[in-house]
Amino acid sequence: MTDHPPNTALAANKAADVTTVHVPLPGRAYDIHIGADLLTGAGTLIAPLLRRPRVAVITDETVGALHLSGLRAGLSQAGISASALTLPPGEATKSWGPLQQCVDWLLDQKIERGDLVIALGGGVIGDLVGFAAAILRRGVRFVQIPTSLLAQVDSSVGGKTGINAAQGKNLIGAFHQPSLVLADINVLGTLCRRDFLAGYGEVMKYGLLGDADFFEWLEHNGPALAAGDTSLRQEAVRRSVQMKADIVTRDETEQGERALLNLGHTFGHALEAATGYGDRLLHGEGVAIGCAMAFDLSARLGLCAQEDPSRVRAHLDTMGLHKGLANIPGTLPDAATLLTLMGQDKKVVDGQLRFILAHGIGQAFVASSVPETAILKTLAAG
Ligand code: GLY
Numbered sequence: 001m002t003d004h005p006p007n008t009a010l011a012a013n014k015a016a017d018v019t020t021v022h023v024p025l026p027g028r029a030y031d032i033h034i035g036a037d038l039l040t041g042a043g044t045l046i047a048p049l050l051r052r053p054r055v056a057v058i059t060d061e062t063v064g065a066l067h068l069s070g071l072r073a074g075l076s077q078a079g080i081s082a083s084a085l086t087l088p089p090g091e092a093t094k095s096w097g098p099l100q101q102c103v104d105w106l107l108d109q110k111i112e113r114g115d116l117v118i119a120l121g122g123g124v125i126g127d128l129v130g131f132a133a134a135i136l137r138r139g140v141r142f143v144q145i146p147t148s149l150l151a152q153v154d155s156s157v158g159g160k161t162g163i164n165a166a167q168g169k170n171l172i173g174a175f176h177q178p179s180l181v182l183a184d185i186n187v188l189g190t191l192c193r194r195d196f197l198a199g200y201g202e203v204m205k206y207g208l209l210g211d212a213d214f215f216e217w218l219e220h221n222g223p224a225l226a227a228g229d230t231s232l233r234q235e236a237v238r239r240s241v242q243m244k245a246d247i248v249t250r251d252e253t254e255q256g257e258r259a260l261l262n263l264g265h266t267f268g269h270a271l272e273a274a275t276g277y278g279d280r281l282l283h284g285e286g287v288a289i290g291c292a293m294a295f296d297l298s299a300r301l302g303l304c305a306q307e308d309p310s311r312v313r314a315h316l317d318t319m320g321l322h323k324g325l326a327n328i329p330g331t332l333p334d335a336a337t338l339l340t341l342m343g344q345d346k347k348v349v350d351g352q353l354r355f356i357l358a359h360g361i362g363q364a365f366v367a368s369s370v371p372e373t374a375i376l377k378t379l380a381a382g
């Protein structure tokens with residue numbers, strides 16, 4: 001598939017102060033537009049990608065009730081008709097049954113290879129619909145319209161698509177880059193505080209892994225951003241997405257550097273597994289605790305200053321975000337069991353767990369042989 005030319009239709013949205021991050025992957029380059037009211041402008045932005053004026057939208061019940069009619073209106077302003085499939089919300093939707101439902105529905109809608117599928121929702125919908133698009137007719141194009149902060153800054157960008165297996169999360173999938181991402185900052189206003197903060201865990205991750213200035217910016221602006229300041233939100237999404245786009249462009253299929261994006265995830269996934277991947281611990285909350293633990297482990301190993309984990313936890317505390325195991329309701333398995341759960345992580349290579357550790361704030365690296373005793377101490381310290 002050829003690169004699409006820069007979207008002149010964007011001019012129509014300039015009044016709304018849209019910022020654009022370009023992902024220059026050869027042969028599958030795309031833009032990520034970040035700004036207010038992008039749902040309203042969706043038709044103008046999507047029209048240049050279409051061979052015929054129709055799209056298939058897949059969403060979930062929660063997001064659909066809030067945003068599907070706005071998207072339809074935005075599309076119809078550009079003369080684009082949309083059929084829609086609405087799935088149940090929640091992690092259970094990222095599985096074989098709903099995947100089959102998506103693919104069957106898209107075939108029933110007679111979606112052809114030249115057509116476009118739209119994923120309207122959070123990370124679950126984005127991953128599922130992206131994977132359905134990847135396997136339908138050996139690959140149709142899709143547009144991500146992420147509606148959660150987590151999806152805007154992480155899952156909608158970079159082309160990781162897939163579903164969960166009984167054996168673990170995200171174990172079945174494909175790399176399939178979207179053709180366009182529309183991150184509408186206004187939709188973040190419909191998120192409850194807990195969901196917003198969980199997404200913030202991923203925003204903070206970017207500062208911690210590669211940009212100390214951004215982390216410092218978040219220390220100053222995080223509270224106002226969480227309280228609803230839309231220009232700060234737009235800037236936080238832009239900086240996060242720019243960093244992810246740069247990393248994905250250098251290492252699309254995670255042969256090296258892309259693994260840094262998993263900072264906090266090895267601990268986080270074990271905690272999610274221990275708590276049943278549900279409401280007890282949201283993914284971003286697990287990542288927040290995981291980031292604090294990764295810095296704790298780095299300090300224990302003498303890799304970073306003792307102050308660094310304290311600084312990470314202080315920021316999590318200021319934000320009202322989970323900073324340790326004590327924030328997780330209910331009883332957790334012991335440290336040894338949590339360590340076993342980490343062994344299920346898909347980042348295991350040759351039976352060795354790979355951790356993302358840090359030499360300091362903004363200086364993460366991939367470490368493949370970490371002593372188990374230090375990991376157990378970090379887990380036991382909570
Ligand atoms: N969420 C990590 C990645 O996209 O690589």
